Amino acid sequence: MIRRRKTRPVWIGKVEVGGRAPITVQSMTNTDTEDVRRTVRQIRCLEKAGCEIIRVAVPTVRAARALAAIKKRISIPLVADIHFRHTLALESIAQGVDAVRLNPGNIRNPKQVRRVVRAAKEAGIPIRIGVNSGSIRRPGGREKDLVRLMVRRTLSYCTQFERLGFRDIILSLKASNCMETMEAYRTVAGRCDYPLHVGVTAAGPPETAIVKSAIAIGGLVSEGVGDTIRVSLSGPPVAEVEAGIEILKALGLRPAGIEIISCPTCGRTQIDLVRLVRDIRRRTKGMPGDLKVAIMGCVVNGPGEAREADVGIAGGKGFGYLFKNGKKIRKVPEVQFADVLMKEIERLLQKRGR
Ligand code: SF4
Numbered sequence: 001m002i003r004r005r006k007t008r009p010v011w012i013g014k015v016e017v018g019g020r021a022p023i024t025v026q027s028m029t030n031t032d033t034e035d036v037r038r039t040v041r042q043i044r045c046l047e048k049a050g051c052e053i054i055r056v057a058v059p060t061v062r063a064a065r066a067l068a069a070i071k072k073r074i075s076i077p078l079v080a081d082i083h084f085r086h087t088l089a090l091e092s093i094a095q096g097v098d099a100v101r102l103n104p105g106n107i108r109n110p111k112q113v114r115r116v117v118r119a120a121k122e123a124g125i126p127i128r129i130g131v132n133s134g135s136i137r138r139p140g141g142r143e144k145d146l147v148r149l150m151v152r153r154t155l156s157y158c159t160q161f162e163r164l165g166f167r168d169i170i171l172s173l174k175a176s177n178c179m180e181t182m183e184a185y186r187t188v189a190g191r192c193d194y195p196l197h198v199g200v201t202a203a204g205p206p207e208t209a210i211v212k213s214a215i216a217i218g219g220l221v222s223e224g225v226g227d228t229i230r231v232s233l234s235g236p237p238v239a240e241v242e243a244g245i246e247i248l249k250a251l252g253l254r255p256a257g258i259e260i261i262s263c264p265t266c267g268r269t270q271i272d273l274v275r276l277v278r279d280i281r282r283r284t285k286g287m288p289g290d291l292k293v294a295i296m297g298c299v300v301n302g303p304g305e306a307r308e309a310d311v312g313i314a315g316g317k318g319f320g321y322l323f324k325n326g327k328k329i330r331k332v333p334e335v336q337f338a339d340v341l342m343k344e345i346e347r348l349l350q351k352r353g354r
Helices: 036-049 061-065 067-072 086-094 110-123 143-163 178-189 206-222 237-250 273-284 302-308 334-351
Strands: 010-012 015-017 024-028 053-057 078-082 099-102 127-132 169-174 258-262 291-296 311-315 319-324 327-333
Touching: 010 169, 024 237, 036 053, 036 067, 036 237, 061 067, 061 086, 067 078, 078 086, 086 099, 086 110, 099 110, 110 127, 110 143, 127 143, 143 169, 143 178, 169 178, 178 206, 206 237, 258 273, 273 291, 273 334, 291 302, 291 334, 302 311, 302 319, 302 327, 311 334, 319 334, 327 334
Parallel strands: 024 053, 053 078, 078 099, 099 127, 127 169, 258 291, 291 311
Antiparallel strands: 010 015, 311 319, 319 327
């Protein structure tokens, strides 16, 4: 069982982060924020995939001025991502965003920081202090200093906010290296009670980014550290949301949905297992309800796993055995595997009153 670190609750629009709230999944659009129509379309797709908080880049005044129109047409909280120019944060707040992310690595002028904090306080919205390893100056470039610098920069920014009586703060300390990321979050988690947005920055192409995120985000969350997560990857943002949800499912923090248990195949496999798994995954994607579906390649290990699942197939040569609720039901020809499994899945879900 995961014991979550105790944090103060912070609200991003209608979504609570920290406190006793479940861990949320977020992502970031990759459209031009000035293009309201495309940005809204992408946010709606992400929302459909399960995204609960969305962040958009605000690199220009025109992008900041598009935020009110975007917010009006979406139903998840909108976060403005600000770098370099504090005036973009002020304009975003005036446009009614639900939170602002500031990077202490590139907005350093205390007067400017104070102006943003005061505006956020007046608007009643939180600020994420988002430190990235890439924007932290390393004296002499010594890698071992990185975590210390990230934590120090984060906490000194917090102090500036606290002096203004502002504590609606969320923190992130992302490095592109898993171990540094984890060390930075663990260190800061022991020094304050602010909720943490957990992720790995510049994590790379999907195959690499998903593994890094599963290790760093999954590892931290399993230790109770982390209140909202983002998987960053060089690919479609929907894949980030799907990966984030999978991490939470694997930790038992989200309903598993239709969970497919399948073998890796080996020299004993005599059915087209990979195609069957792909087919069932496609056909069950987004189905409501929790079910374990076993798809196993042979009668060596297959029956055991199939019996433990709600429904399963253990393959033979051109046929397989159907298992349901722990019992062997009947022999099924391979060509019928997918349809028979789907029918049984639907029946079981109906019976459970999905
Ligand atoms: S279940 Fe059978 S086919 Fe699949 S990996 Fe195990 S031994 Fe091989």
